[in-house]
Amino acid sequence: MRAILVGVWKKGETKGEVYQSINELGGLVEAVGGKVLGKLVQKRDIPDPSTYIGKGRVEDLNLLVQGTKANAVVFDDPLTPSQVKELEKRLRAKVLDRADLVLEIFTRRARTKEAKLQVELAKLQHELPRLYGKGKALSRQAGGIGGRGPGEQEAEIRRRILKKRIHKIKQELEEVKKRRREQRKRRIKEVSKEGDFVRVAIVGYTNVGKSTLMKALTGRDVFKKNMLFATLDTTTSSRYVYPDLKVLFTDTVGFINKLPTELIEAFKATLEEIEEADIILHVVDASDPKWLEKIETVNGILKKLNLEGVKQILVFNKVDRLVSSPEEVEFLDHSMLVSDIPNIYVSAEKKWNINGLLNMIYRTVKGENAFQSFPS
Ligand SMILES: Nc1nc2c(ncn2[C@@H]2O[C@H](COP(=O)(O)OP(=O)(O)OP(=O)(O)O)[C@@H](O)[C@H]2O)c(=O)[nH]1
Ligand SMILES: [Mg+2]
Incomplete structure (x- = not known):
């Protein structure tokens, strides 16, 4: 990943806080083997609903991305699915936020069955709310007017699959939890003797x-x-x-x-x-x-x-x-x-x-x- 980092400097935050957070984001990029090619910070209190940062800054960002030949842009704050989509279109690069990166690191580090289950659960729970709205966008794209377009049906199916899987993982984790509890009880019985x-x-x-x-x-x-x-x-x-x-x-x-x-x-x-x-x-x-x-x-x-x-x-x-x-x-x-x-x-x-x-x-x-x- 060749990444540009983007942060927003909000009211009440000091410059130091913003840069500290951006630097840590850089650490996260490096943790997945990526490289930081540049940073962009905008002073802004309310995020733009469609591009998070202002339209003008998206243009600056675009120049930075093309100039450095970056292939990813990482935002320090959560983006909505439609913001990701719009930004990817304008920047012709993959767009991620901090949560995506942390989830990616956890995915790579997970070794035991339990850790893998927990990470998968986190990823699915991260994805689920993002599927709402996505269906509508897909339908509009496909020209569907009113009712349920083909995109919405597709998203509905995916949602159902996700929910089922989430349910299954939660059950498995419950089992793990039970086993752990019993283990702990045994250990404590041993120790307390x-x-x-x-x-x-x-x-x-x-x-x-x-x-x-x-x-x-x-x-x-x-x-x-x-x-x-x-x-x-x-x-x-x-x-x-x-x-x-x-x-x-x-x-x-x-x-x-x-x-x-x-x-x-x-x-x-x-x-x-x-x-x-x-x-x-x-x-x-x-x-x-x-x-x-x-x-x-x-x-x-x-x-x-x-x-x-x-x-x-x-x-x-x-x-x-x-x-x-x-x-x-x-x-x-x-x-x-x-x-x-x-x-x-x-x-x-x-x-x-x-x-x-x-x-x-x-x-x-x-x-x-x-x-x-x-x-x-
Ligand atoms: N100089 C110095 N380095 C330390 C000390 N304790 C830990 N480190 C180093 O700090 C780094 C992180 O140590 P870890 O023990 O893995 O830290 P951790 O808190 O368990 O990290 P995570 O599991 O990733 O959250 C390693 O490179 C350690 O060698 C210390 O007392 N002095
Ligand atoms: Mg540790």
């Missing part, structure tokens, strides 16, 4: 180091890589943190800004493990200049999942990129901006302060004061 235990879910923005932290905490090697959405499946692993406390750690799929709601819906079976967690380790990339915004995004998604009530520990990871030794974290001031949430600095890669984090989990469970950013 051995004394106190807690469930800790590792959650956060994509690529912040959740899987690396999982490895540092449990020794369990999980797939980690410097790419967006390396992890799609949850993995659980347990260890004694102290002789009187065992912890079940769960690594989860990463979040991203403007995550398509269909994906959140579809991944509920996987994310159920977070629901049952006693503590959420909210991992943050401390070396990312936009770490604070990303915390807000993650909290927004947790809220959508009704998980905002679960106790959190903010884990500032990758501090080895900011300071040269574990002692120097006292010069960092991230915690000042989030002082109302227990937080800690670590480096999952260098295994800095992992014991401090375990200690903090212990004290959170045992009810002692956890408001200390760097326990010794």
Whole structure:
């Protein structure tokens, strides 16, 4: 994919926010092996109903597409099917939006049966509403006036097929969910025989180091890589943190800004493990200049999942990129901006302060004061 990115700068947004979002969109293009050839941003509050950006800007965009020989144009915001159609006609290039890209990445990354089912469900749910209206357009094209044109019939058939498939996948996922629940019950029965235990879910923005932290905490090697959405499946692993406390750690799929709601819906079976967690380790990339915004995004998604009530520990990871030794974290001031949430600095890669984090989990469970950013 040779892509041009398009963003709209809306009222109330700062220039920084718009470009941050566009840059992340570029990261998504690269995650599917594409290349970014150019960017176009328009200041606009209300999208044009037929082309999203203004007609004049479509002309500029066209020149940019032809000039760079791009074959795809990616919009940072959701487009309607008719906007996609109109833009494709004018630009003679494939037109996508952010949700299309995220779905494509998930499709490529899905390995297990469960992940594949969840991604397929998300894609179908993304497509279904797009079929309404499409039929009408097809009929108009075919010259049908009033009643149901041939296009509408075609769309109706496709809709029925989709609905059937959606129903089937949901049933299969229910089965998966049931099996998972039973597995968890068994595991918990096992663990509880051995004394106190807690469930800790590792959650956060994509690529912040959740899987690396999982490895540092449990020794369990999980797939980690410097790419967006390396992890799609949850993995659980347990260890004694102290002789009187065992912890079940769960690594989860990463979040991203403007995550398509269909994906959140579809991944509920996987994310159920977070629901049952006693503590959420909210991992943050401390070396990312936009770490604070990303915390807000993650909290927004947790809220959508009704998980905002679960106790959190903010884990500032990758501090080895900011300071040269574990002692120097006292010069960092991230915690000042989030002082109302227990937080800690670590480096999952260098295994800095992992014991401090375990200690903090212990004290959170045992009810002692956890408001200390760097326990010794
Ligand atoms: N410098 C440094 N890099 C780290 C640290 N922790 C993780 N990384 C790197 O960050 C990248 C992402 O790590 P992952 O553990 O895969 O991140 P993740 O949050 O699981 O990512 P997704 O599963 O894609 O959401 C990898 O290249 C890691 O090597 C750290 O403490 N310091
Ligand atoms: Mg991961």
